[in-house]
Amino acid sequence: MEACKMLSTSIMVTDYCTLNCKLCLAYIPYLRDRKRLSLAEAKIVFYNYFSMVDHVDKFSITGGEPFTNTELVDILLELLKYRSRISEIIIITNGTIKLSDEFLEVASKERKLKVIVNNYGSISKFSGKNRELLGKHGITNILYDDSNRYDWVDCRDHSLKNKIESEIKAQAASCVFFSGKKYLINHGKLYTCTRSWYRIENNLIPYSKEDYIKLTDKNFDVEKSREKLLNLMARKYSTSCAYCSGRTEKSILYPAAEQLTKGD
Ligand code: SF4
Structure with missing residues (x-):
């Protein structure tokens, strides 16, 4: 059986956030049907994901704001059951x-864990305090602020942009999300990127069942799903790349975390 090794997978543990960022790459302010991952769902999702994936270099917990999920610590403890299969x-x-x-107590016992603390200025009022607490507990952490973070891009245009296969391939090849194989789990399904998830879930683009893998099936077929995932990983582009300008060297860059106002 061919081994299945992934570079990166993120799980959105909540669609809720404390901010309202106009260019949120997870489209949080624009979601109509918001959900939170429960511990019970996380157990099934992790079990099925790790029955299919042998190893993942980077497994990230994101949202929305993950700390709005009151079951976050239990979800983290559940993920740690698979720690031998995760590098970071x-x-x-x-x-x-x-x-x-x-959270600090659980995190302080796990050397593979790293917390990325964003500081978006005055709205990130616990950024400094949290870094102090993380440091005090010996938890690896990194600050992202204006001095070291990537500027943001605008992925809110979902119209068809790349019409022929060579254009779609070129788009995917130049996209940092595609080349980084930054897969996403949300609402119980694994997608090739966050843009793909949002467009498919909201029926913004045509798609097929080959574009995602459902991780909540009680009768999850490990072999079929692994084959499907290996096929997805071998593809030169995803369906969503035809409708995307991604994040490429040509992307127009915007300041991080600009908040939506009533006029937007
Ligand atoms: S859909 Fe867009 S963001 Fe996602 S991999 Fe394709 S080009 Fe990149």
Whole structure:
């Protein structure tokens, strides 16, 4: 059986956020049907994912703002059951919520865990405090602020942009998300990127069942799903790349975390 090794997978543990970023790459302000991952769902999703995937270099916990999910610590403990199959576990926060003692205690025992703390200025009011707490507990952490973060891009245009296969391939090849194989799990399904998830789930593009893998099936067929995933990983582009300008060297860059206003 061919081994299945992934570079990167993120799981959105919530569609809720404390911020309202206009260019959110997870489209949080634009979601109509918001969900939170429950511990019960996480158990099934992780079990099925790791029955199909032998190893993942980077497994990230994102949202929305992950710390708005009250079951986050239990979900993290569930993920840690698979720690031998993960090189690095990352939690990304926007610095608006003070980290709990419960989280700090669990995180302090896990050397593979790294917390990325964003500081978007005055709106990230716990950014400094959280870094202090993480440091005090010996938890690896990194600050992303204006000095070291990527500027943002605008992926809100879902019209068909790349019409022929060579154009779609070229788009995917120049996209950092595609080349980084940054897969995403949300609402119980694995997608090739966050843009693909949003467009498919909201019926913004034509798609087929080959574009995602459902991880919540009770009768999850491991062999078929693994084959499907290996096929997805071997593809030179995803369906969504035809409708995307991605993040490429040509992308127009915008300041991070600009908040939506009533006029937008
Ligand atoms: S081009 Fe768009 S859809 Fe394709 S991988 Fe990049 S971000 Fe995702």
